[in-house]
Amino acid sequence: MQNIDLSERVAVVTGSGRGLGRAYAEALAAAGAAVVVNDLDADAAGETVAAITGAGGRAVAHVGGVGPTETAEQLVERAVSEFGRLDVMCTNAGALRDRTLLKLADDEMDMVLDSHIRGTITCGRAAARQFKEQGDGGRLILIGSPAGQLGSFGQTAYAASKAAIVGLVRVWSVELARIGVTVNAVIPKALTRMAATIPGMAEVVEQVEAGGPVPEHLRHNGTGTVADVAPLVVYLSAAESAKVTGQYFGFGGDRFSVWAHPSEAFVTHRSGGWTTEQLALDFADFTDHLRSHLPAG
Numbered sequence: 001m002q003n004i005d006l007s008e009r010v011a012v013v014t015g016s017g018r019g020l021g022r023a024y025a026e027a028l029a030a031a032g033a034a035v036v037v038n039d040l041d042a043d044a045a046g047e048t049v050a051a052i053t054g055a056g057g058r059a060v061a062h063v064g065g066v067g068p069t070e071t072a073e074q075l076v077e078r079a080v081s082e083f084g085r086l087d088v089m090c091t092n093a094g095a096l097r098d099r100t101l102l103k104l105a106d107d108e109m110d111m112v113l114d115s116h117i118r119g120t121i122t123c124g125r126a127a128a129r130q131f132k133e134q135g136d137g138g139r140l141i142l143i144g145s146p147a148g149q150l151g152s153f154g155q156t157a158y159a160a161s162k163a164a165i166v167g168l169v170r171v172w173s174v175e176l177a178r179i180g181v182t183v184n185a186v187i188p189k190a191l192t193r194m195a196a197t198i199p200g201m202a203e204v205v206e207q208v209e210a211g212g213p214v215p216e217h218l219r220h221n222g223t224g225t226v227a228d229v230a231p232l233v234v235y236l237s238a239a240e241s242a243k244v245t246g247q248y249f250g251f252g253g254d255r256f257s258v259w260a261h262p263s264e265a266f267v268t269h270r271s272g273g274w275t276t277e278q279l280a281l282d283f284a285d286f287t288d289h290l291r292s293h294l295p296a297g
Helices: 019-030 042-054 069-083 106-134 146-150 156-175 202-209 216-220 226-237 276-289
Strands: 010-013 034-039 058-063 088-091 138-143 181-188 248-252 255-258
Touching: 010 019, 010 069, 019 034, 019 042, 019 058, 019 088, 019 226, 034 042, 034 069, 042 058, 058 069, 069 106, 088 106, 088 226, 106 138, 106 156, 106 181, 138 156, 138 226, 146 156, 156 181, 181 226, 226 248
Parallel strands: 010 034, 010 088, 034 058, 088 138, 138 181, 181 248
Antiparallel strands: 248 255
């Protein structure tokens, strides 16, 4: 088995005080990378750093919420000042305020969109500028969600944010290829505090957090522990993944997937175009190609 060696690399992982972000930070450090741990919660960030350094790794904490340009630039500056360079930016941080559209308040919407979308853009931009200055490439690893791929009832702002992040992968992987930067999204599924809010999942999350095994049917369908997702982040940070860019990877439990890029599902033509009346007639032939989002029954 080939060992992944990140001993010459420096990574920033946003939102890494707990959950998936902490798993990413610890796995990167275990592979040899120096890590800047970022979180809003100073105690949580400190605990992650303590776990990494206690295991012989290298890490420092930088407390602050992502979104503002100032935070993003501080994270990059901290990596450079502490460890001499930056090689990996993993944008994991983001707020969650589950509301249906009719109940979504402006301040809740702003918090989710600002942390996920603006936070990803500002951190990605700050990292890309550093990568360009260094002149030897880099890795942007953006964290998406199944909600951004498929939608999720009650998650208007969150699903919109995660869908936007996938859009950033499409753009940045093209824009930054010329400076040797790869850009990929990880679409994780894991038993986290967020998963515990799903009806019927709270008990499973509690059992796993207490040290119990993940039920086999969940693992097979792609839901495991936070540690199950971390190896993909490590691989995408390594020299071995230098030719992998512009992709969206589903990962969790015992399941790995590559999400398809958007493409037209059906195309037809009419010479001279359509009138409204002709569309009304032709839609009877189009409906077989439409995907229903309506509840059954």
